Amino acid sequence: LQDVLSSAESLIRYFERIRDDINFKSFYTKILKENESLTDKPILARHRRPSKRYQSSSDSVEFSSCEEFYRQQYMESLGTVVNMLQNRFTQKNFKLLCNFEKFILYAANNSLDDSNDYFQSIMDFCYGDIDVEKLKVEALMIVDFFQSVIKTHQMNIKQITKISTICEIFNSCEVGKEMLKEYHKLTKLYLTIPVTTATAERTFSTYRLKTAILSTMTQSRLNHCLLPHMYKEKIDKIDPRQIASKFRSSNEKRQHFFGLIL
Template identity: 80%
Template sequence: VFKESESLTDKSILARHRRPPKRCQSSSDSVEFSSFEEFYRQQYMESLEIAKFILYAANNSLDDSNDYFQSIMDFCYGDIDVEKLKVKALMIVDLFQSAIKTNQMNIKQIAKISTVCEIFNSCEVGKEMFKGYHKLIKLYLTIPVTTATAERTFSTLNRLKTAIRSTMTQSRLKHCLLPHIYKEKLDKIDPRQIVSKFISSNEKRQHFFGLIL
């Protein structure tokens, strides 16, 4: 399937390397990639390092010499205070073990990020105590796998908001855009149920549209 799909689209090209402004430069040297495969592979592996760190911290006690801290420092430079992560690394294991016992969760070892999120959601105190880890999880969950869905939305907007429809209000544009984007879900809806709900909500409608029910 992958080989057959290669002919359907143009081959991806690595964007020209641009030097960031001085205010955005970090202490680490910028890396130039030789191909777009290497670029996306690097991004994917860096996001996996975050997941591995979160799961390892949830099951084991981390010390300052652990290599995971360096990977977090490289990937989340400026977003996460790594020193605070190191300080609270020994305590977060106890939080997860306590939450598992309190909620009577049949878990021997945390192996999924969703389990970590479930424990944090059930323990508001844990979110406040371990803000760094909570922020790290949110950063990991917001890493997009692909932007294709968002790009399709913009393409749909260009098809709907043409020059002829330039006076369309924002409200009408939204009402036209959403059914067009989620047309697969709309096809599964039974219109008779919507009509029945509309009629049954008002006595005057029931009297006028009574035959449809």
């Protein structure tokens, strides 16, 4: 997440820097030159006065040239992009997730004491989910446990820089999940908190399955239809013959009945 935040901040600074008349003039001239052999020169559309019911107290803007029109489009587009990036990556929860990531990675490489500022962020965000006092005790031995596992399993890891590496270490030594229970729980919480809502929005869009014609569909059947629809890429990879074979081999009666079919 720190890399994502740094990239977003770099983009914001870049877009703000090029949002001026000098950069627009250069951009506009370059586009006109590249499009000379591709299309006609831009023509300013005829100004149309909006209907009275759509008119506001301010008069509509009338441009004197194409360059002036596209200048406004250029400035508005960059302003919209900057505002969207700032709104998305300056949210309080996103910064808390960044602190979580810093703590998880820092604790995996260094021994922490009670005075670390990260514990307060964890208390504020995971109140009731994480026992911070136990986490403070675990933080003293996390780095020793990881180094021991890396040495025992001969992992080629010099420094832990990714959350996936921590998951790999935990999976290679199951006792660590109980030994560092709160730290492991914190890692799982970090991995399950969605950074975006795109997946949830796509899920809600699949509710179009239940149309007026299919309004008698029960909730149970709706759930059964939604899951394959949402994960259709994974469903396509499943071999139905393996499922049928497993279903058939579950008891002798099915083997006798479906034996000739399969």
